[in-house]
Amino acid sequence: MAAGSDRNKRRLLVYISGHGYGHVAQIAPVLNQLAQDQPHLALVVCSAVGESFLRSRIHVPFIYEPRRADFGMLMQSALEVDVAASVAAYLDFHADWDAKVEDEAAWISAQHADAVLSNVAYLPLAAASALGLPALSMCSLNWADILRHYAADPALDHVQQQMRHAYASARGFLRIEPSMEMPWLDCHAVGPVADMAQENRAVILQAIGLQHGSEHKLVLVGMGGISTQVSPANFPVLPGVHWLLPQAWMQGAERADFHAQEPLQMHFSTLLASSDLVLTKPGYGTFVEAACHGVPVLYVPRDGWPEQDCLISWLRVNGLCLHVDAGRLASGDFAGSLLEMLNAPKPQRVAPRGNREAAGWIARRLGLAS
Known part of the structure; x- marks a missing residue:
């Protein structure tokens, strides 16, 4: 009691x-x-x-x-x-x-x-x-x-x-x-x-050694709380694009465009609200928070998870999304899809x-x- x-x-x-x-x-x-x-x-x-x-x-x-x-x-x-x-x-x-x-x-x-x-x-x-x-x-x-x-x-x-x-x-x-x-x-x-967060982009850019400006693009990567090891070694290197990655994924990889999320000491929702794109799997939390913050989504489909169809259909209507299969994620052959999302007009925000x-x-x- x-x-x-x-x-x-x-x-x-x-x-x-x-x-x-x-x-x-x-x-x-x-x-x-x-x-x-x-x-x-x-x-x-x-x-x-x-x-x-x-x-x-x-x-x-x-x-x-x-x-x-x-x-x-x-x-x-x-x-x-x-x-x-x-x-x-x-x-x-x-x-x-x-x-x-x-x-x-x-x-x-x-x-x-x-x-x-x-x-x-x-x-x-x-x-x-x-x-x-x-x-x-x-x-x-x-x-x-x-x-x-x-x-x-x-x-x-x-x-x-x-x-x-x-x-x-x-x-x-x-x-x-x-x-x-x-x-x-x-x-x-x-x-x-959805949990609504205030963006903190200027602080993030400063923390990763970048000047505040529209020429930088932040891509947030996360798979929703279930342990998954993805090697980002082949992720495309693109001018002005910076990756916010789970620290465990980096495995000592030293690339100027790779930045660990954990040292930023910010909630995932704040990182999402501050980013230009999120790379994830279909999941309620990230999909809906992205739509509510007007952030485009690049997603890797799951192995037939039955909930994913309704999530994807909803996000296509209420936000902006594109899929990348697991093979292309591993090979890094998704620069075209990434740039398509980054260069598209921002979607309207959805009210939670x-x-x-x-x-x-x-x-x-x-x-x-x-």
């Missing part, structure tokens, strides 16, 4: 998946708005994501509980799903499903929670249902549909039944734009959600109207509105 001023507040238990950083990027702006609208709420964030990263995105007070309630899909890299390992993990996870629900319900009860919000673990929803607590999901996907896409195996039928029953036990599913179709769920649609829409619906649906 929280101490001091939190004792009389309603406690909302928020589960955030640790499958990449996109789930944090989705829910953090909504929590920031929710806490502003409902100051009587005390937030308890349960996640396998590290506390420092969570606090860099969630700007309102919260209690941190390191807890892993889902694993999504097991990955070989940010671009490749390990299907066999994922199937085995789900079969193991559901082997003692009733006991897992009972244990999670006991833990939730011990937190004195008034409601549960999940992005997008289903175990807490089943546990909340067992306790009679109001619960909601919010996300651009759900793990039942993702698993079925990769493995429509009859051996998983009981797993799918338990997953879908858990999702359906909640008071609703907040489907944020853009997202997969989920017709079997009780969905409520809201607009895009879902931040406020989602916060209002959550408060009303969970009975937490002041």
Whole structure:
């Protein structure tokens, strides 16, 4: 139980998946708005994501509980799903499903929670249902549909039944734009959600030894929080183009146009808002933040990840994007695509109207509105 001023507040238990950083990027702006609208709420964030990263995105007070309630899909890299390992993990996870629900319900009860919000673990929803607590999901996907896409195996039928029953036990599913179709769920649609950042371009240029001026182009590179090692050695060398890379990718590479992100000590959103282009994989957080900041996107498709089609279609309409396949990324044969994006007119910014829409619906649906 929280101490001091939190004792009389309603406690909302928020589960955030640790499958990449996109789930944090989705829910953090909504929590920031929710806490502003409902100051009587005390937030308890349960996640396998590290506390420092969570606090860099969630700007309102919260209690941190390191807890892993889902694993999504097991990955070989940010671009490749390990299907066999994922199937085995789900079969193991559901082997003692009733006991897992009972244990999670006991833990939730011990937190004195008034409601549960999940992005997008289903175990807490089943546990909340067992306790009679109001619960909601919010996300651009759900793990039942993702698993079925990769493995429509009859051996998983009981797993799918338990997953879908858990999702359906909640008071609703907040489907944020853009997202997969989920017709079997009780969905409520809201607009895009994104963390808006102030650009800090002049400071970045100074930090990497460049004079502030329009002749410099900054290309931000990131694959969304799942460990991926890409060698940038063959990335094209172009006049005025400078790469902001994850430090681990540089591996001692010494090029005047390569700069590590970490020494800049800026949030990824600030780097994105300050850049001329972002090179990434299809993922909700980076795609939507790029559209909301008017930054073009060069993307490397994933290996059939089912969510990517709706993200790409949405960004083509609401922003500016172009794809580069993994082979061209490795060979460095994408200078033409890079220059096409850098020389194109900047796209119009998209308003993250879902931040406020989602916060209002959550408060009303969970009975937490002041």
